[in-house]
Amino acid sequence: MSIPPRSETTQPDTHPSRLRSLESSTEITVELGLRSYPISIQSGATSRTDKMGFASRLAEAIGDCTHVILIQDASVAASAGQAIIESLPHHGVRVSILEVASGEASKSTDRLTDLWGELLACGTDRRSVVIAVGGGVIGDLAGFAAATFTRGLRFVQVPTTLLAMVDSSVGGKTGINLPGGKNMIGAFWQPHLVWIDTDFLSTLPTREYVSGLAEVIKYGVIEDAEFFEFLESNIAAIIRRDPEPTRLAIARSCQSKARVVADDELETSGRRAILNYGHTFAHAIEATAGYGAMLHGEAVAIGMQMAASLSVDLGYCDAGLLTRQTALLEAAELPRSWPEADPAKMIPIMARDKKVAHGKLRFVLPESIGSVKLVGDVPEENVVAAIQAWI
Ligand SMILES: NC(=O)c1ccc[n+]([C@@H]2O[C@H](COP(=O)([O-])OP(=O)(O)OC[C@H]3O[C@@H](n4cnc5c(N)ncnc54)[C@H](O)[C@@H]3O)[C@@H](O)[C@H]2O)c1
Numbered sequence: 558m559s560i561p562p563r564s565e566t567t568q569p570d571t572h573p574s575r576l577r578s579l580e581s582s583t584e585i586t587v588e589l590g591l592r593s594y595p596i597s598i599q600s601g602a603t604s605r606t607d608k609m610g611f612a613s614r615l616a617e618a619i620g621d622c623t624h625v626i627l628i629q630d631a632s633v634a635a636s637a638g639q640a641i642i643e644s645l646p647h648h649g650v651r652v653s654i655l656e657v658a659s660g661e662a663s664k665s666t667d668r669l670t671d672l673w674g675e676l677l678a679c680g681t682d683r684r685s686v687v688i689a690v691g692g693g694v695i696g697d698l699a700g701f702a703a704a705t706f707t708r709g710l711r712f713v714q715v716p717t718t719l720l721a722m723v724d725s726s727v728g729g730k731t732g733i734n735l736p737g738g739k740n741m742i743g744a745f746w747q748p749h750l751v752w753i754d755t756d757f758l759s760t761l762p763t764r765e766y767v768s769g770l771a772e773v774i775k776y777g778v779i780e781d782a783e784f785f786e787f788l789e790s791n792i793a794a795i796i797r798r799d800p801e802p803t804r805l806a807i808a809r810s811c812q813s814k815a816r817v818v819a820d821d822e823l824e825t826s827g828r829r830a831i832l833n834y835g836h837t838f839a840h841a842i843e844a845t846a847g848y849g850a851m852l853h854g855e856a857v858a859i860g861m862q863m864a865a866s867l868s869v870d871l872g873y874c875d876a877g878l879l880t881r882q883t884a885l886l887e888a889a890e891l892p893r894s895w896p897e898a899d900p901a902k903m904i905p906i907m908a909r910d911k912k913v914a915h916g917k918l919r920f921v922l923p924e925s926i927g928s929v930k931l932v933g934d935v936p937e938e939n940v941v942a943a944i945q946a947w948i
């Protein structure tokens with residue numbers, strides 16, 4: 558099974574990220590000049606001792622390394638965490654293991670402060686390397702600890718959820734939440750390597766796996782119409798976690814994210830903001846529901862519905878787009894509405910969105926499948942109507 562490469566005529570690829578297929582592995586490069594790094598997508602290769610294994614890729618990406626700090630989600634300590642530890646050279650590398658409790662609540666100032674103390678206590682110096690093993694929560698938290706401890710440690714992302722494989726491990730956004738806003742404290746800090754072993758997905762609960770599909774579908778809407786069509790035809794197989802379509806969906810998502818990040822690493826030109834499709838609503842849903850009550854991907858699915866409704870309402874796209882997006886989200890078994898959505902609670906939180914410029918909210922709105930634009934000056938009554946459409 559294969560999806561065709563993006564057609565040059567309809568979708569000029571001005572910053573192509575290299576995609577190489579090697580047997581059952583795929584390698585994508587995030588092109589950022591001196592900060593470029595590989596995303597290695599494998600199936601079951603973590604403990605291989607040859608050049609395809611984790612240890613070889615780590616050595617290639619990092620160079621000298623005598624101290625590794627594994628920051629891992631407690632729920633993958635015995636599986637992915639253990640596989641990474643066993644793959645590391647037994648001599649010459651000291652390994653410190655720091656565990657973080659599962660869940661969004663760990664992306665907090667309290668947990669971060671403790672983590673800084675734990676890094677200090679285990680003798681971390683500026684040549685130490687942080688390896689984050691877990692989902693987006695661990696990647697965001699450990700990445701921010703790496704960005705800030707002694708003004709910056711090299712770090713590696715080993716994502717173990719679908720969402721982290723397709724989105725959060727790539728692109729260098731790291732950070733924690735404040736009670737009043739998602740990811741309000743953070744830094745752009747790129748990893749040196751993203752190591753994706755799809756075998757780690759075998760233990761992931763269905764609800765978490767499905768949550769990751771929201772970000773996968775996002776790429777189709779924002780910049781890859783061919784991928785959206787591929788997902789429409791293959792969503793049932795991807796939900797079953799059939800290896801080939803699942804690996805293709807992960808690779809194509811990473812390719813999309815790598816392309817956008819290479820274009821606008823620090824979200825200054827506006828290009829990277831497209832990755833925030835649905836997120837202005839989603840972050841307000843997560844904050845008002847209470848962090849962790851609604852999964853990030855679930856909130857993104859509902860947020861994409863609200864954004865698409867807003868776009869139809871303002872005349873930027875036709876209703877057909879919303880129909881196709883609704884059908885795909887439904888086929889992916891993602892929520893499309895939230896009965897408790899309250900515009901009066903959500904709008905003040907949305908006002909703190911990181912896309913706000915000169916005090917005005919900006920929304921990523923679809924024009925057609927595969928194309929979105931950043932729109933400012935949206936009347937509040939239309940925003941309220943878009944929220945109310947999905948209660
Ligand atoms: N930095 C970015 O660019 C970016 C992008 C998207 C999302 N995010 C952030 O990512 C977070 C969501 O990430 P997530 O969905 O991975 O959630 P998560 O990290 O909370 O992981 C989800 C759950 O799955 C468990 N888990 C992880 N791997 C497992 C495995 N292999 N087997 C069994 N259980 C496993 C975890 O313990 C947790 O309970 C949010 O905080 C979101 O804001 C960041």
Ligand SMILES: O=C(O)C(=O)C[C@@H](O)[C@H](O)[C@H](O)COP(=O)(O)O
Pocket residue numbers: 724728730739740741772829830832833836911
């Ligand atoms: O990488 C990006 O850029 C994204 O916006 C990806 C989003 O999926 C992700 O949820 C991100 O953490 C949101 O960032 P924020 O800047 O809106 O906090």
Ligand SMILES: [Zn+2]
Pocket residue numbers: 724772836853857
């Ligand atoms: Zn997201």
